[in-house]
Amino acid sequence: MFDHFDAEADFILEEQIRICEIPAPTGLEAARAAYLAEQFEQLGLVVVQDEVGNVIGRLESVVDDPVVLSAHLDTVFGADQPVSVARPGESNPYRDGETVPEGEYHAPGISDAAAGLVAMLSIARTIRRTPWASELMFVATVGEEGRGDLRGARHLFETDRGRRARAFITIDHSDAAAVVNAGIGSRRYNVQYRGIGGHSWAHFGRYNPAFALAAAADRLAEVRVPRSPRTSYNVGVVQGGETVNAIPEFAEMDIDLRSESPEQLERLDEDVQEIIRRGHSRELRRRGEGAMEPVVSRIGDRPAGVTPADSALVRAACRALQAEGLAPRTIAASTDANAAMAAGVPAVAMSWGGRSDNQHSVREWFDPTDRSRSLRVITRMLLDLAQRGAV
Numbered sequence: 397m398f399d400h401f402d403a404e405a406d407f408i409l410e411e412q413i414r415i416c417e418i419p420a421p422t423g424l425e426a427a428r429a430a431y432l433a434e435q436f437e438q439l440g441l442v443v444v445q446d447e448v449g450n451v452i453g454r455l456e457s458v459v460d461d462p463v464v465l466s467a468h469l470d471t472v473f474g475a476d477q478p479v480s481v482a483r484p485g486e487s488n489p490y491r492d493g494e495t496v497p498e499g500e501y502h503a504p505g506i507s508d509a510a511a512g513l514v515a516m517l518s519i520a521r522t523i524r525r526t527p528w529a530s531e532l533m534f535v536a537t538v539g540e541e542g543r544g545d546l547r548g549a550r551h552l553f554e555t556d557r558g559r560r561a562r563a564f565i566t567i568d569h570s571d572a573a574a575v576v577n578a579g580i581g582s583r584r585y586n587v588q589y590r591g592i593g594g595h596s597w598a599h600f601g602r603y604n605p606a607f608a609l610a611a612a613a614d615r616l617a618e619v620r621v622p623r624s625p626r627t628s629y630n631v632g633v634v635q636g637g638e639t640v641n642a643i644p645e646f647a648e649m650d651i652d653l654r655s656e657s658p659e660q661l662e663r664l665d666e667d668v669q670e671i672i673r674r675g676h677s678r679e680l681r682r683r684g685e686g687a688m689e690p691v692v693s694r695i696g697d698r699p700a701g702v703t704p705a706d707s708a709l710v711r712a713a714c715r716a717l718q719a720e721g722l723a724p725r726t727i728a729a730s731t732d733a734n735a736a737m738a739a740g741v742p743a744v745a746m747s748w749g750g751r752s753d754n755q756h757s758v759r760e761w762f763d764p765t766d767r768s769r770s771l772r773v774i775t776r777m778l779l780d781l782a783q784r785g786a787v
Contacts, residue, residue, distance in 0.1 A: 398775065400522045401768035408518050409501075409764050413481045416503050416510035421477075422544040425449060425469040428513075432469065432536040435517055439524050441534070448551045449538040453520065455530050461562040462533040463781050465519060465774070466732055467512035467748075468540035468548065468568065471505035472756045479503055490758045499763045507762040508755040509540070511748035512567040515767075519775050528782035533561070540568075540732050545584070545696040549732035553739035563709045563781055564736035564743040565774065569729055570752045572770050573722040575713040576745035577703045579734035580626075581661045582654045584696030587612070587672055588636075589679075592686035593645035603679060603687035605636060605647035612675025613649060619667060625657035626728070627664060643686075650695065656728045658700045698730055701737025708784065709742040716776035720769050746774050 401408070420428035429451050436443045436453030444452045451469075454462070473479070481503040482488045482496045496502050513536060520534050539547030549566075552558035569576060589605035589612075613631050621627035630652040637644035653668060655661035669692070676690050703710055705726055717724040729745060736743035749770025751763040 397522055397526070398772050401518060401771045404518070405764065405768065408514055408767070411517065412506070412510050412514040412762075413501065415513050416481055416506045417479050419475060419477075419479060420470050420505075420509075421473060421475050422470040422539055422541045424475055425538045428469050429536065429538070432513065432517070436520070436534065439520055441520070441524070446551065446555070448548055450548045450552060451536040452557070453534040454532070455524070457530040458533055459531055461560050462531055463563045463778060464533050464535055464558070464561045464565065465516055465778065466535040466537055466549070466564065466566040467516040468509050468537045468566070468732060469513065470538060470541050470544055471509060472541045473504045473758075477504055477758070479505060481506060499765060500761045501763070502759070502761045504758045504760055506760055507570060507748065507752035508568070508760070511750065511752065511762055515567045515748045515771055515774070518771055519778070522775060523778060526779070528779060531782035532778060537732055543584070543695050546698055546732055546735045549735035553735050553741065558736075559739060559741070561736070561741050564733060564741050565777065566732045566743070566745045567748050567774065568731045568745045569747055570755070571727070572747045572749060572766070573717060574725055574727045574747065575710055575717070576729040576731060576733060577705060577710050577726045578656060578728035579699065579701040579737050580654050580656055580728050580730040581658055581700030581734075582652060582696060582698040582730055583661060583665050583694065584653070585651045585668070586648060586693045586695050587651060588646050588648040588691045589676060590646045590688040590690065591643065592688070594643045594686065596641045596643055599643060601683055602643055602685045603683045605644050607682070608675045608679035608690070609634070609636070609647040609649055611678045612671050615671045615674060616651070616668065619664070619671070621664065622660065625655060625660055627655040627657070627660050629653050629664065629668070652696075654730065656700065661700065698734050699738040701734055703737060703742045703744055707742055709744055709781070712777050712780040712784075713744055713746065713773075715780060716773045719776055720773050722769070722773070746770070746777070
């Protein structure tokens, strides 16, 4: 069975490219979901597409408490981002025409999430004819990225179908030896500074939302956060205004806050709320005419969580990694596994294998070398959990 992944390596790669070239912005995953549903049906699985768009594949005889293998459908890129995979030796449109190095494939989303989805499909093809296939359920989720805020995984674990799962494994990172057993919590905000605007010359002196935003962003950049528990912040989107010679009526930014510690995340959140107010106050003191109160909207709230290192699920992951000659280690990340942990379901995120980098960038790339080893790791985990029963 494990030889299948090497024997089908070329097919797996071409399917990954097909998936990558089906656009799937967060909230617009329907075309890619249809492809996954078709592939599940060809495997003889019963396919259900739930209320939010998740694609679920299982055997008719699936047990009441299956192990769930998952990968997310969506990418961080918008509908206006063209996606055509650049192959080795070709001109790379994502890097000013540079030649793609040998062994690499370049495109937005080629690894995150195309590599995860093709890994799930490949494992499903391999394991569906085993005696333990009825212990498993396969799920392609919507809305994992950005403002999706784990929408698909959250919905899954709000239903009996998800809550009854005895374990959840999502394929969603690049580190072949790592087991993500801790979910990084995050808070995300859209912050909009507002004023009445005006002509840059005739109305000079009015409240300028761009200056208020800049003051807040500059102050945020100075915030010190601990290395342990690891904590971070980011301004990911900045926009506003109409033209160079008009005072903008609004300026907005999207802020991402993360921490391994719920307590540290709460403290950082409180600091950021004060920074937002100070940005407004600072511009108000300089130019008060035409000012309006800022609007702060929470656009994401991912729960932190952990699956203990001595749990049956993490031990199964470590045994599988060791069987493939890898030295396992546990790490934290933010994935669909957060939603499972929050629902009390043991969960981990595992690697899609190969080599890759620059995820969430148009410069993203993937090299399938050694991908088979990671696919064997996950397959070993599934067989281990199916044979042992309880998690």
